[in-house]
Amino acid sequence: MSIENFKYSTIPAEAEALRAEVRAFLKQELSDFPNIKRADSWIGFDAGFSRKLGQRGWVGMSLPKRYGGSEASAFSRYVIIEELLAAGAPVSAHWFSDRQSGPQILKFGTDAQKNFHLPAICRGEQFFCIGMSEPNSGSDLASIKSRAIRQGNKWIVNGQKVWTTNAHLSHYMIALVRTSESEKRQQGLSQVIIDLSLPGITIRPIKDLTGRAHFNEVFFDNVEIDENAIIGTEGQGWSQVTAELAMERSGPERFLSSMILLNSLIDVIGNNPDALQAKEIGRLTAKLITLRNMSLSVTQELSEGKSPVWAASCVKAFGATFEQEIPELAQALCDLSPCSVGGSEHAQILAYLMQMAPSFSLRGGTREILRGIIARGLGAN
Amino acid sequence: MREIFDSTIERFFQDTVDTEQVLLAEKEGWNGTLWTSLDELGFTYAMVAEKAGGAGASWSDLCGVARLAGSYALPLPLCESIFVNYLLSKCNIAPLTGALSFAAKSELRLNGDKLNGILHDVPWGRYTQHIIAVVPNDDCNQLFVLSREQIKILEEAYNVAGEARDSFVVENISPVFCAALPAPISSNVLMLGGAMLRSAQMAGAMHKAMTITHEYASERVQFGRPIGSFQAIQHQLAQMAEHVSASVIAAEAGFSASSGTVDALGVSTAKICTSEAAGVGASIAHAVHGAIGFTHEHPLHLLTRRLWSWRSEFGSETYWAKHLGDAVCKHGADNFWPAVTAGHFDTV
Secondary structure (H helix, E strand, C coil): CHHHHCCCCCCCHHHHCHHHHHHHHHHHHCCCCCHHHHCCHHHCCCHHHHHHHHHHCCCCCCCCHHHCCCCCCHHHHHHHHHHHHHHCCCCHHHHHHHHHHHHHHHHHCCHHHHHHHHHHHHCCCCCEEEECCECCECCCHHHCCCEEEEECCEEEEEEEEECCCCHHHCCEEEEEEECCCCCCCCCCEEEEEEECCCCCEEEEEECCCCCCCCEEEEEEEEEEEEHHHEECCCCEHHHHHHHHHHHHHCCHHHCCCCHHHHHHHHHHHCCCCCHHHHHHHHHHHHHHHHHHHHHHHHHHHHHCCCCCHHHHHHHHHHHHHHHHHHHHHHHHHCCCCCCCCCCCHHHHHHHHHHHHHHHHCCCCCCHHHHHHHHHHHCCCC | CHHHHHHHHHHHHHHHCCHHHHHHHHHHCCCHHHHHHHHCCCHHHCCCCHHHCCCCCCHHHHHHHHHHHHHCCCCCCHHHHHHHHHHHHHCCCCCCCCCEEEECEEEEEEECCEEEEEEEEEECHHHCCEEEEEECCCCCCEEEEEEHHHCEEEECCECCCCCEEEEEEEEEECCCEEEECCCCCCCCHHHHHHHHHHHHHHHHHHHHHHHHHHHHHHHCEECCEEHHHCHHHHHHHHHHHHHHHHHHHHHHHHHHHCCCCCCHHHHHHHHHHHHHHHHHHHHHHHHHHHHHHHCCCCCHHHHHHHHHHHCCCCCCHHHHHHHHHHHHHHHCHHHHHHHHHHCCCCCC
């Protein structure tokens, strides 16, 4: 049964040894970084900060040395990213290339693609966004309509992507597009790398409900890309994307999005909580520790070269519930109104995360889609 | 050692502990035949040092045994007996044979060398040979071993699953053994130990309930198709699976962290998560099973009635969450994340 996939795993000592170093770095680098900005978690963008991490060898660190990585273990990378997230560091510039584009290019890319992209990713200088959803293809990803048609030694891309985080700030997109017609919708899809500076690409911001624009709609109008822009095998995009999801759904970003609010809530409650406050803070602590152990268990599987999509879906679904519970409880436990402007810092963080929380069970796969995967995977293997 | 333990005990449970045996235990209060054959396997000595005739196992070696005891609804104090002999060996007292248990809640006073007071909610109390209790003391916490024959029943009680949970009166008794609890073992070690055992038993019972619930959803046909193909059912199964996965990991983490002593942070985390999951899991298992799962004939209740009991035994989720929350708040936000990653509060 799938639940057996969850084996308790701990961080090896050599990976744990990185923690003190990254904490010291963050303490120094983020000394003036306000908590309200830290609350952005992994959507906070700072290209300069990403370059600094690159200089430290903390971007693409699990990639091979010949491409600029340090061949660090999955657990070493885990220690770095969980410390970045727990501190609320602005990591979004390099987040997608570090988490999935780099590993995807390494796994499926050509030598030329690896040589061109990976060293720049590791320097923290080349940023990727992920082109999956389309206006009529959200949860039903296999129904995408964006198309690349071969023309001589080019592919011509037409179509539209939507909800693309950081498209306006990234250099490249890895897009899932249809490259041939097939009776089965999951066939005939391919992953292509698109240089976002090419002619024919229009990127328009979409404001979220807080009024800020970190995601976009992206239009492709006869965009010419090189025939070598395909990653992996033409027509195998669906299985490649599916494997990518295990990387995308199990990391600490799936339960640490409200971490700054939890810290701030503990601060506001103070050293003498009432019974209800103590109970709920204790519950959240137990959940956090357990989610982290679940996530480490998936990391162990990933490091053994497996693709634990089922377990990753569990982490993300359970993690999103936890992240969303924090603003709920923060409002229930303290008699303090959230404030968008003015008020205390805590009131502002609460206001912000309360508004962001609905996205936690949408981005990267909705709760409903994840629960479908989890239910169908029960009894498999 | 873990694999040998898991496979040995699972084979025994598979061959021996069926629905009939569990129900017999509930009807009679005690299934003596089952205990005798289980006792012959020698698991109650699992954590006793090899030179004293045990297997020298660690708690992480035994998490599987406790999980399996839960998944087979074992109506016997196997986990309790293993734990008692573990504590006795920590106190340099020779291991005991037979069924053993402990009183996590007690009001005992020592007058000279005589003990007086009450033992509450002792699992399987009246059917055991020996019961241990701890008397907190500022200088040094004392562990006492009492013979079942020395003490009188105050109340014969049963939990929801019909498992004996008895209270006793201790009147002017000279304990069979007494010893100082060595550091770092704390005065609440019996609560922590019980919570640790129940967290793994709940993880096991829920895992089994998950399996049979999923099987039922795959077989039961309504509206022309298996009910497990309906999204409303799938989402309940998935929600239960999330909680069961969390419970398994939390219980394993609690056992793994408990090497020198029962680890307070690991175990309270495990008990909070598994107790909460027990409520959700039992509720979903019954919802999916429909009316048949509500019958005495169907074995689901052997698991769910235990989950409803065990979630409150040795501290409910609220009890442990309050303790943990107090500790978190006392150490403050700056120490919060460092404690989560270090697994304890006191280094930062």
